Amino acid sequence: MVEGTPEYFSVLWWQVLLGGVSTLAIFSFLYRENPIYRIFEHVFIGIATGYTTIATVRFFLWPEVFKPLLGLDRVRYPDGTFDAPYNELNLLYLLPMSFGLLFYCILTKRHKWLAQLVIGCQLGAAGGLAFKGTFTELLPQVFDSFRSFYVPGSVTDSLTNIFFVVTLLCSLAYFFFTFKRSPGGAVELSSTTGRWLMMGCFGAFFGSTIMARMALLVERLEFLINDWTPIFFQ
Amino acid sequence: MSIPIAEQHSLPSRLADRLERINRRAIYLFVAVSLSLPIIADVQMKPAPMATARALYEAVNALNPEDGKIVLIAADWGPGTMAENRPQTALAIEHLMRKRQPFALISIYTLAVPFLEEVPNTIKRRLEVEMPGQTWEYGRDWVNLGYRPGGIIMIQRLAKAENLHEALKTDANETPIAQIPMMRSVKTAKDISMLMQFTGLVGVFNYWLQFFPGPTFVHGCTSITIPEAFIYYSSKQIVGFFEGLAGAAYYETILDEAYPGRSGESLALATNTGLAFAQLVVLGFIVLGNAGVLLRKVMRS
Numbered sequence: 001m002v003e004g005t006p007e008y009f010s011v012l013w014w015q016v017l018l019g020g021v022s023t024l025a026i027f028s029f030l031y032r033e034n035p036i037y038r039i040f041e042h043v044f045i046g047i048a049t050g051y052t053t054i055a056t057v058r059f060f061l062w063p064e065v066f067k068p069l070l071g072l073d074r075v076r077y078p079d080g081t082f083d084a085p086y087n088e089l090n091l092l093y094l095l096p097m098s099f100g101l102l103f104y105c106i107l108t109k110r111h112k113w114l115a116q117l118v119i120g121c122q123l124g125a126a127g128g129l130a131f132k133g134t135f136t137e138l139l140p141q142v143f144d145s146f147r148s149f150y151v152p153g154s155v156t157d158s159l160t161n162i163f164f165v166v167t168l169l170c171s172l173a174y175f176f177f178t179f180k181r182s183p184g185g186a187v188e189l190s191s192t193t194g195r196w197l198m199m200g201c202f203g204a205f206f207g208s209t210i211m212a213r214m215a216l217l218v219e220r221l222e223f224l225i226n227d228w229t230p231i232f233f234q
Numbered sequence: 235m236s237i238p239i240a241e242q243h244s245l246p247s248r249l250a251d252r253l254e255r256i257n258r259r260a261i262y263l264f265v266a267v268s269l270s271l272p273i274i275a276d277v278q279m280k281p282a283p284m285a286t287a288r289a290l291y292e293a294v295n296a297l298n299p300e301d302g303k304i305v306l307i308a309a310d311w312g313p314g315t316m317a318e319n320r321p322q323t324a325l326a327i328e329h330l331m332r333k334r335q336p337f338a339l340i341s342i343y344t345l346a347v348p349f350l351e352e353v354p355n356t357i358k359r360r361l362e363v364e365m366p367g368q369t370w371e372y373g374r375d376w377v378n379l380g381y382r383p384g385g386i387i388m389i390q391r392l393a394k395a396e397n398l399h400e401a402l403k404t405d406a407n408e409t410p411i412a413q414i415p416m417m418r419s420v421k422t423a424k425d426i427s428m429l430m431q432f433t434g435l436v437g438v439f440n441y442w443l444q445f446f447p448g449p450t451f452v453h454g455c456t457s458i459t460i461p462e463a464f465i466y467y468s469s470k471q472i473v474g475f476f477e478g479l480a481g482a483a484y485y486e487t488i489l490d491e492a493y494p495g496r497s498g499e500s501l502a503l504a505t506n507t508g509l510a511f512a513q514l515v516v517l518g519f520i521v522l523g524n525a526g527v528l529l530r531k532v533m534r535s
Contacts, residue, residue: 030262048345055344060383063404129386133444137471144469164468204461208478210516211509212318212434212457215479218269218508219317225273 005230013231020228023220069093170194246529253526261519268515272507278500279507281483286467290452290474291488293428294326297335302419303427305330305337306449308442309353312345315434315456320349321482321502322454323432325489328357328501331370332493336416340379342388343435350378350406360498373414380406389445393423423448430454432476439463443471454481479506 006012025040067073068090075083099118106115145168151157173187174194181188271277297305307326311319330337331354339350358370370376379402382388395401398420399412411417419425429449431442434456443451443466450473455463457478466472476482483506490496 031259052344055347055381056383059344059347059381064383129445133386133440136444136447137440140471141465141469201461205458208457208460211478211480211513214265214269214509214512214516215317215457215505216315217266218273218479218505218512219320221266221270221508222273222505225270 005234008234016227016231020224023224065093065097167197170197174198246533250526250529250533253522253529256519256522264515264519265512268511269508272511273504276504277507278503279510280487281480281503281506284477284481284484286475286477287481287484288488290476291329291485293450293452293473294329294333297333297427299333299335301427303425304416304420305335305428305430306426307337307339308429308431309339309341309346309350310343310431310433310435310438312343312349316349317505318456318479318482319432319434319454320353321479322476324353324357324501325482325485326430326454327354328361329489331357331361331375334375336375338377338379338417341381342383342385342438342441344381347381350380354378364495364497374416377414377417378406386441386445389441393446393448395422397421428452434458479509482506
């Protein structure tokens with residue numbers, strides 16, 4: 001969103017102009033595949049990759065690793081002295097860095113087993129975090145599913161709770177493959193009900209997906225109408 | 235059953251053919267026109283009331299700006315989902331600024347960097363035009379903690395830090411955290427009264443939910459993940475949330491009612507009206523397509 005209309009040929013004017021041209025170039029794909037779309041698609045991928053690389057160096061490697069390692073995170077006074085002595089413990093950064101760099105051994109046939117050490121370490125850490133995270137996330141939901149079928153004074157809440165529990169059990173039944181499903185039996189019936197209920201859920205997901213896609217489009221149209229077009233008519 | 239040749243060229247047959255094979259370019263054009271018209275004509279329709287957005291509003295309203303605690307806004311979105319996440323973040327920030335509730339912006343997503351700077355400054359200027367004489371200052375009313383790499387590790391580090399000044403070190407402008415006035419009383423995660431998380435990225439919301447326990451949690455999601463967000467709302471893991479752009483539009487109407495002097499360009503209402511028009515167009519095309527199929531079936535039978 002641009003505040004006001006930028007002056008002709010100012011930096012902001014060029015930015016808005018380029019933004020509009022890029023948007024139209026990408027939208028040209030809706031008519032048919034064309035070289036202009038391809039050019040802008042590649043420009044976009046290039047910019048995104050370059051930005052991420054620079055951001056990693058600018059916001060992580062430099063302030064978090066190299067500055068403390070080189071002692072540049074200290075304040076330097078005009079007489080050349082520093083506010084604090086160099087912390088030699090910062091040299092320990094080199095250990096995990098060296099270990100992490102072993103990842104690049106994946107590029108050589110002879111030493112690629114070294115990269116597997118790093119990958120193994122990553123997988124172990126990710127697994128541990130996922131284990132903890134899943135329980136933290138799911139337990140409150142499991143507790144929430146213990147609902148009373150009768151809520152005093154509220155018929156709506158009682159019906160909602162009944163519908164919730166029935167949906168939960170039927171949906172779980174659909175993924176239950178331990179018992180033999182006899183035609184017309186309880187498991188088969190609840191499983192079929194669960195499938196229909198899940199179909200309703202997928203419909204909701206599909207509807208929201210369409211809404212989200214159109215929200216992306218409306219933002220670009222708003223930009224073209226309110227910000228881009230006015231730069232030509234000042 | 236095959237259809238006789240004479241019947242294939244009959245009017246109903248040609249009509250069914252047309253309805254079943256509507257040119258996709260025509261659909262794009264109709265959707266684009268329906269989305270654009272409310273923006274060009276500045277038409278704003280009132281959105282449907284949403285309990286989730288109302289709950290979020292009530293939670294923000296219940297905050298006490300005098301308790302020395304801050305609100306942490308995790309704006310984990312970029313250009314890809316700014317259509318929905320930007321108005322949500324802007325409206326939440328506007329509400330916090332009106333309440334004089336100090337807040338800190340942070341992100342674990344690289345492409346969020348320019349927005350962490352731009353959104354609060356835009357709202358500040360807007361409010362200062364609306365309320366001459368009042369000012370909102372960086373460092374006193376809000377702080378930009380910038381992009382923080384590390385994902386889950388960083389979130390855990392924040393949640394468990396015994397001294398946030400040391401854990402965060404500096405803000406996005408490289409000012410030491412300890413020197414920022416509003417951050418002086420903020421030492422641990424317990425000094426964060428609310429966590430507002432905005433994202434359209436898969437998994438990022440779950441990272442915060444799993445590894446940053448404690449503060450009241452509210453959320454802003456894109457339309458795709460609305461059904462999923464209801465799971466967390468139902469289990470009270472989040473106390474309220476923005477249901478995509480429509481949720482933001484409803485929040486805007488609540489702010490309009492709560493602050494009658496509220497002025498300036500609409501943040502979500504106009505675009506949400508466009509969405510409503512476009513959905514009607516899409517519904518219309520679905521009906522037409524199905525009518526074509528039905529007509530063909532009737533002819534065959």
